[in-house]
Every structure is written in C-alpha cells, then in structure tokens.
Amino acid sequence: MTTTRRRRFDQIRDRAQISDLVDPLRAQFAAWGATPSEAFQLTLVLDEILTNIVDYGYPDGPVGSVSLRLALRRGVLAAEVIDDGAAFNPLDRPPPDLDDNVETRRIGGLGVHFLTTMTDRRRYRRVDGRNRLRMLRRLGQTDDDA
C-alpha cells in the first residue's frame, strides 16, 4: 500500500510566522515516522531555508510568494520550498567556516551547511522566475535514545 500524505503552507512572510509554522512540524514529522533527531533536523533545515528567503530574497520590497510543500511517500519525506524572490541556489554556496576558535570564527553559512548535512538528497531549479528547492530524507533511520 502506498499512500502519499501532504501538507502545504502558503503566504509565508516573516520570521515570526516561520517560527509559528515550523514549531508544529516536529510533531508532524514524528507522526510521519521520523525519529526525534530527524524531526528536529528537518524542522531546522526548513526554518533556515525559509528564514533565508524572507531575510534576503526580497531586498527591494515586501516578501512575495513563499510556500512550503511536504509529502510523505514510502517512508521518504519530500519537502519543497518555492519562492519568487531573487535567484539563489543554496547548493552552489562554498562550505561554511567551521573554525573552532571563538575569536576568529566567522558567522554565517550554517543554514546551508545544515541543509547539506541533514538531508539525503537536494535539488535546486530556477523555473519561471521562482526558486524551487526540493529535498528528501528517509525517515526512521537514526537510532535515537531520546
């Protein structure tokens, strides 16, 4: 039996709204079979991507159309973030500074680092003036003791 379950969120506009949106995602992912670690990490990745879009995707005006689509199929979570902001391919970014010295460590790049380390597969496309970032992660794989 293969059922696909979906959730969709539209009109994402600011950090407060992102905070409210991603908060219940942890429980949603857990209900879909994610371990506590996977639920946390997937929530974090989506938070980072959405926050980046509202912070930097619309430098010349109000935040436009930003949406998140989630689907669960055969134990794999597919998440797609779609926005009509400035073209930005997070998969093209250089790796972040992971310097362990507090004085010299630079700030930034962590959101993309979380995206690449906390998802199994990622794909970016720019289509019809929109960024479409799709990521996959198989659920129920980590061995949590939480």
Place this chain on the structure above:
Amino acid sequence: MTIDEERQGSALILTLTGKLDGATCPPLEQRFTELLAGDVAKLVIGLAQLDYISSAGLRVLLVAAKKMKSKGGSVALYALQPQIFDVFKISGFGAIFPIHPDRAAALA
C-alpha cells in the same frame, strides 16, 4: 523563550527555556548587550529547557562569546538536550564553547 538569571559571585547563570530562533532571539541578544556592559566575568548558560535552536540563535551565542572573550571573560554552556548537542557538533560550535553536563561543572 524565557530567560532566568541568577548571580553567583562574578558569574551570571542564565537559564533559557523554549525556542531560540530567528523570531525569539532578539530579547536574548539585547540582554547580552546589557550584561556585557556590566561587570560579569563569567556567563554560564543552562539549556536543559531549551528544546530548539536555529542558526539565528547560534549566532547570538557566538557574538556574546566573542565579546566576553575580548573583555577577558568566558561563556560556558551546560545540560544541552541531545538534538541541540548534535546541532552544536555539526556546526562546529561544540568546539567553540565549553559544554558541561551540569551547572556545578560549568561553574567550576
């Protein structure tokens, strides 16, 4: 997120409860700015009740640690939840901050 404070000598113990993300980090950033202008030499931050952190929250902690370091002080963390500890490891923050199992160890 709520911030509880307790003074012990020249150390200040902050206990954070809730979520530290892009929407909730400004009050903590503001409090750090006030504290760093004062005479606190050691900042000890308890995270047992913190159940979420994003890079926005990590940034606020890093900025505070940099400022404390530049004035000769220190920042220590204790009692991180497992998922938050993982985020610290993946981001390299586990090597930037002293991380202790409990308050007594963090204050020692």
